[in-house]
Amino acid sequence: MSDSDNGIAAQLISLGQVLGVAAIFTTGMCVMWRIFWKAVENKQEHVSGILSRPAFIEGMVITGIVGTVAGLASLGRLQSETTGVLLGSVVGYILGRSVNKK
Numbered sequence: 159m160s161d162s163d164n165g166i167a168a169q170l171i172s173l174g175q176v177l178g179v180a181a182i183f184t185t186g187m188c189v190m191w192r193i194f195w196k197a198v199e200n201k202q203e204h205v206s207g208i209l210s211r212p213a214f215i216e217g218m219v220i221t222g223i224v225g226t227v228a229g230l231a232s233l234g235r236l237q238s239e240t241t242g243v244l245l246g247s248v249v250g251y252i253l254g255r256s257v258n259k260k
Contacts, residue, residue, distance in 0.1 A: 171233055179229050186225065223248055 208214055231241040
Protein backbone atom coordinates (compact mmCIF):
# COMPACT_ATOMS: atom_id res chain seq x y z
CA MET A 159 0.00 0.00 0.00
CA SER A 160 1.23 3.49 -0.79
CA ASP A 161 1.29 6.36 1.69
CA SER A 162 -1.80 7.91 0.11
CA ASP A 163 -3.69 4.61 0.54
CA ASN A 164 -2.70 4.52 4.23
CA GLY A 165 -4.01 8.08 4.70
CA ILE A 166 -7.34 7.17 3.12
CA ALA A 167 -7.63 3.97 5.18
CA ALA A 168 -6.93 5.95 8.36
CA GLN A 169 -9.85 8.26 7.56
CA LEU A 170 -12.42 5.50 7.11
CA ILE A 171 -14.96 4.91 9.85
CA SER A 172 -15.27 1.40 11.20
CA LEU A 173 -18.59 -0.43 11.13
CA GLY A 174 -18.58 -0.57 14.94
CA GLN A 175 -18.31 3.21 15.14
CA VAL A 176 -21.14 3.70 12.68
CA LEU A 177 -23.37 1.25 14.54
CA GLY A 178 -22.51 2.83 17.89
CA VAL A 179 -23.38 6.33 16.73
CA ALA A 180 -26.53 5.04 15.03
CA ALA A 181 -27.62 3.32 18.26
CA ILE A 182 -27.01 6.46 20.32
CA PHE A 183 -28.86 8.61 17.77
CA THR A 184 -31.81 6.21 17.60
CA THR A 185 -32.07 5.99 21.38
CA GLY A 186 -31.95 9.78 21.67
CA MET A 187 -34.66 10.21 19.06
CA CYS A 188 -36.91 7.65 20.78
CA VAL A 189 -36.49 9.41 24.13
CA MET A 190 -37.21 12.81 22.57
CA TRP A 191 -40.34 11.57 20.81
CA ARG A 192 -41.57 9.91 24.01
CA ILE A 193 -41.16 13.19 25.87
CA PHE A 194 -42.92 15.02 23.03
CA TRP A 195 -45.93 12.69 23.02
CA LYS A 196 -46.15 12.79 26.80
CA ALA A 197 -46.21 16.61 26.66
CA VAL A 198 -48.94 16.52 24.00
CA GLU A 199 -50.96 14.15 26.16
CA ASN A 200 -50.53 16.26 29.31
CA LYS A 201 -51.40 19.58 27.66
CA GLN A 202 -54.10 18.06 25.47
CA GLU A 203 -53.06 20.15 22.48
CA HIS A 204 -53.19 19.34 18.81
CA VAL A 205 -49.93 18.04 17.42
CA SER A 206 -50.08 20.39 14.44
CA GLY A 207 -50.19 23.38 16.79
CA ILE A 208 -47.05 22.27 18.58
CA LEU A 209 -45.16 21.31 15.43
CA SER A 210 -45.87 24.64 13.75
CA ARG A 211 -44.49 26.77 16.59
CA PRO A 212 -41.23 28.55 15.76
CA ALA A 213 -39.78 27.53 19.14
CA PHE A 214 -40.33 23.84 18.37
CA ILE A 215 -38.71 24.12 14.94
CA GLU A 216 -35.80 26.09 16.40
CA GLY A 217 -35.34 23.46 19.11
CA MET A 218 -35.26 20.67 16.56
CA VAL A 219 -32.66 22.50 14.46
CA ILE A 220 -30.47 23.16 17.50
CA THR A 221 -30.82 19.53 18.58
CA GLY A 222 -29.82 18.41 15.11
CA ILE A 223 -26.76 20.65 15.05
CA VAL A 224 -25.61 19.55 18.50
CA GLY A 225 -26.22 15.89 17.65
CA THR A 226 -24.30 16.18 14.39
CA VAL A 227 -21.37 17.96 16.03
CA ALA A 228 -21.29 15.42 18.87
CA GLY A 229 -21.46 12.51 16.45
CA LEU A 230 -18.70 13.84 14.22
CA ALA A 231 -16.54 14.66 17.25
CA SER A 232 -17.00 11.19 18.73
CA LEU A 233 -15.92 9.66 15.42
CA GLY A 234 -12.82 11.83 15.37
CA ARG A 235 -13.98 13.81 12.33
CA LEU A 236 -13.81 17.16 14.14
CA GLN A 237 -10.87 18.49 16.09
CA SER A 238 -11.53 19.43 19.70
CA GLU A 239 -11.05 23.13 18.96
CA THR A 240 -13.63 23.01 16.16
CA THR A 241 -16.06 21.09 18.35
CA GLY A 242 -15.67 23.64 21.11
CA VAL A 243 -16.26 26.56 18.76
CA LEU A 244 -19.38 25.01 17.24
CA LEU A 245 -20.93 24.01 20.56
CA GLY A 246 -19.96 27.35 22.10
CA SER A 247 -21.68 29.13 19.24
CA VAL A 248 -24.89 27.17 19.81
CA VAL A 249 -24.78 27.89 23.55
CA GLY A 250 -24.14 31.58 22.86
CA TYR A 251 -27.08 31.68 20.47
CA ILE A 252 -29.40 30.04 23.01
CA LEU A 253 -28.29 32.29 25.86
CA GLY A 254 -28.52 35.38 23.65
CA ARG A 255 -32.06 34.51 22.68
CA SER A 256 -33.09 33.91 26.30
CA VAL A 257 -31.65 37.25 27.42
CA ASN A 258 -33.35 39.13 24.55
CA LYS A 259 -36.75 37.62 25.41
CA LYS A 260 -36.80 39.32 28.83
